Amino acid sequence: MPPQSPDPVAIIGASGALGFGLALRLARTGVPVAIGSRDAARAGETAERAAALVPGGSFSGHHNAAAAAAAQTVILSVPFRNQAETLADLREALTPGKLLIDATVPLAAAVAGKATRMLGVWQGSAAQQAQEMAGEGVRVVSALHTVSAASLADLAHPLAQDVLVCGDSRADKREAAALIDRIEGLRCVDCGRLEMARTTEAMTALLISINARYKVHAGVGLTGLPAELWR
Amino acid sequence: MPPQSPDPVAIIGASGALGFGLALRLARTGVPVAIGSRDAARAGETAERAAALVPGGSFSGHHNAAAAAAAQTVILSVPFRNQAETLADLREALTPGKLLIDATVPLAAAVAGKATRMLGVWQGSAAQQAQEMAGEGVRVVSALHTVSAASLADLAHPLAQDVLVCGDSRADKREAAALIDRIEGLRCVDCGRLEMARTTEAMTALLISINARYKVHAGVGLTGLPAELWR
Numbered sequence: 001m002p003p004q005s006p007d008p009v010a011i012i013g014a015s016g017a018l019g020f021g022l023a024l025r026l027a028r029t030g031v032p033v034a035i036g037s038r039d040a041a042r043a044g045e046t047a048e049r050a051a052a053l054v055p056g057g058s059f060s061g062h063h064n065a066a067a068a069a070a071a072q073t074v075i076l077s078v079p080f081r082n083q084a085e086t087l088a089d090l091r092e093a094l095t096p097g098k099l100l101i102d103a104t105v106p107l108a109a110a111v112a113g114k115a116t117r118m119l120g121v122w123q124g125s126a127a128q129q130a131q132e133m134a135g136e137g138v139r140v141v142s143a144l145h146t147v148s149a150a151s152l153a154d155l156a157h158p159l160a161q162d163v164l165v166c167g168d169s170r171a172d173k174r175e176a177a178a179l180i181d182r183i184e185g186l187r188c189v190d191c192g193r194l195e196m197a198r199t200t201e202a203m204t205a206l207l208i209s210i211n212a213r214y215k216v217h218a219g220v221g222l223t224g225l226p227a228e229l230w231r
Numbered sequence: 232m233p234p235q236s237p238d239p240v241a242i243i244g245a246s247g248a249l250g251f252g253l254a255l256r257l258a259r260t261g262v263p264v265a266i267g268s269r270d271a272a273r274a275g276e277t278a279e280r281a282a283a284l285v286p287g288g289s290f291s292g293h294h295n296a297a298a299a300a301a302a303q304t305v306i307l308s309v310p311f312r313n314q315a316e317t318l319a320d321l322r323e324a325l326t327p328g329k330l331l332i333d334a335t336v337p338l339a340a341a342v343a344g345k346a347t348r349m350l351g352v353w354q355g356s357a358a359q360q361a362q363e364m365a366g367e368g369v370r371v372v373s374a375l376h377t378v379s380a381a382s383l384a385d386l387a388h389p390l391a392q393d394v395l396v397c398g399d400s401r402a403d404k405r406e407a408a409a410l411i412d413r414i415e416g417l418r419c420v421d422c423g424r425l426e427m428a429r430t431t432e433a434m435t436a437l438l439i440s441i442n443a444r445y446k447v448h449a450g451v452g453l454t455g456l457p458a459e460l461w462r
Binding site: 116117118148151160161164189190191192193195196198199200202203205206207209210212213214216217218219220221222223224225226229 | 347348349379382391392395420421422423424426427429430431433434436437440441443444445447448449450451452453454455456457460
C-alpha cells in the first residue's frame with residue numbers, strides 16, 4: 001500500500017506573499033494545497049505559478065470560500081483590512097470541527113500607518129477576532145506571523161526559525177504544529193492561550209523594524225527549549 | 232599604564248532577581264557596580280552576597296538615589312508597581328546626560344493579575360513612562376526584559392541569547408549595547424524606536440507562558456542577522 005497522502009490544506013489569501021510562500025513550502029512536503037483568492041481567476045493563475053515552482057506539487061485555484069470548503073484545515077493569510085470581510089465570506093465553508101490557522105497581523109499599515117506599529121483590535125488580537133467571527137465549533141489556532149514571506153517563497157533559502165503557536169486547545173495546536181513542522185527548518189513552539197497572539201502578532205511589527213534597520217529577513221529563534229516540543 | 236577601568240554602573244533594584252543577576256554578570260567583566268535598593272541596609276547585604284559570588288568584583292551598596300548618583304549609567308530593574316515611585320525618587324540623581332536603561336516589564340502580576348498578561352500603560356510601555364518621568368536630558372534606552380533572571384544569576388549557566396534594545400537615539404542604544412555586550416553570551420539587537428518597547432516588554436510575558444509550559448528558562452534568539460550589529 002502507498003503511504004497515506006496528507007489531507008489537503010486551504011490557504012486563504014494565497015496570492016499574497018506569505019500565503020504563496022506557505023503554499024510552495026507545504027506542497028513540497030506533499031500536502032495538496034487549495035489556493036484561495038477573492039478572485040477565482042487570480043487563484044487559478046497563482047496555482048499555475050506555484051505549480052511551475054514546485055513540480056509535482058498539487059495545487060488547485062478557487063474562490064476563497066470554495067478553497068475553504070475543500071479542506072479540513074484552513075490557513076488564513078490575508079491583510080488585516082480584509083480579515084473580517086473574508087471571515088464573513090467563509091462562514092458557510094468553515095463548518096464545525098475545521099481547523100483555522102490564523103496568520104493575520106493587525107499592522108497599522110492597514111490604515112496607512114507604519115508597518116512597525118500595531119492597531120488595537122477590540123478583541124485583543126486578530127486571532128481573537130477570528131475566533132469571535134468564525135462559527136461555533138471552528139477550532140482557531142494562531143501561528144506563522146513571524147515567518148518571513150520572502151524567505152518562504154525563496155525555495156533555495158534554508159529556513160531556521162521558530163513558529164509561535166497560540167490557541168486555547170493543546171490538541172488543536174498540536175495538529176497545526178504537525179502540519180507546519182512538515183516544512184523543513186520551521187519549529188513550532190507552544191506559546192500558550194490564544195490571547196498570547198496579542199504579542200506574537202506584534203512581533204511581526206518588531207521584526208519589520210529590525211529588518212528595516214539591518215536590511216535582512218530576520219526570524220525568531222528561542223533558546224533553552226527541550227528537544228521534544230509536542231509530546 | 233594599566234588598561235582604563237570601565238565606568239561604574241548603578242543597578243536600581245539590584246536586590247531583585249534580574250538586577251542581582253545583572254550585577255553579578257557585569258561585575259565579572261570588570262564593571263564596578265553600585266547596588267541600589269529602597270533600603271540601604273538591604274543594598275549593603277546584597278553587595279556582600281554579590282561579592283561572595285564574584286570574588287574580585289567591585290560592589291557597593293546604596294539607597295537607590297545614592298546609587299544612581301554614583302554612576303553615569305543607571306539600569307532600572309524594579310517591579311512595575313514600583314517604577315513610577317522609584318523614578319520620582321531618582322529625579323535629583325538622574326542628571327541630564329545620564330543613560331537610563333529601563334528593564335521594567337508591566338506584567339499584570341503587578342496588580343495581582345497573571346504574569347502571562349500585560350497591563351496597558353498609558354504612555355504605551357514602561358520604557359515610555361520612564362522617559363516621561365525622567366528629567367529633561369536623561370537618555371532612555373529599553374533593554375534586558377527577555378533575559379532570564381535565573382539564568383543570569385546562575386553563573387555556571389552559559390548564556391546564548393539576544394537582548395532587544397529600543398530607543399530613540401542610535402548613539403544611546405550603541406552605548407547601552409556596548410555595556411550589555413560585555414556579558415558573554417548576550418547579543419544586543421537594535422529593535423528600533425523606544426515605542427517598540429511595547430512589544431519587547433510584552434515578550435517577557437510570552438516567555439513566561441512558554442517557560443511555564445516547557446519548564447525551562449527560554450530566551451530570545453533572532454535568526455538571519457548580520458555579524459556586525461552596531462556599526
